[in-house]
């Protein structure tokens with residue numbers, strides 16, 4: 306049976322065992338899968354492809370095992386795991402998608418895949434930070450620092466992020482409607498799929514339908530996208 310899954314915002318880290326188990330269970334439930342699209346913030350932070358923590362090795366193995374069973378796996382960077390690189394993608398037997406936007410033909414429907422942060426044009430503070438951290442020179446300088454230093458830096462960033470409850474949807478600026486309509490027009494698609502805002506829902510726009518995936522937490526579960534040739538739907542998963 307033809308099925309393609311879309312997930313985002315798992316925010317995996319060494320303390321997210323329930324999320325990791327739910328990911329494994331999801332891939333077991335959907336034993337036949339054409340493709341799995343991971344639309345950003347798969348990891349809560351990413352210090353470089355040379356990070357060999359046990360948790361990263363486990364997740365990598367989960368993806369690679371699935372790929373070996375014939376599922377195409379696609380990985381898009383988010384605003385948290387923006388430093389994910391080709392080396393990790395290769396180990397996970399996944400294809401790293403270009404930043405920001407990727408257009409596919411989803412069972413006949415022209416569809417754009419995004420993490421979603423680029424649609425949040427009213428978040429001026431974040432867009433200013435984004436311009437810095439997405440600069441290849443800044444990134445290569447960051448990745449050239451010793452692993453321990455990068456881990457310490459990421460740890461400090463996580464503490465600051467937690468203190469500000471940055472993953473709480475109340476603290477995430479929502480998409481800008483003009484940016485959404487512009488994206489439909491510019492890419493010539495009738496469907497958008499993205500995460501980032503942690504507000505899972507389907508929205509109707511002039512340009513078409515916009516499906517927002519949810520983040521994964523033990524408290525409220527997860528919301529993923531399930532596509533078949535017949536339909537697209539959001540599915541809620543329990544992480545309990």
Ligand SMILES: [Mn+2]
Pocket residue numbers: 345346383384385420422500501502
């Ligand atoms: Mn995000």
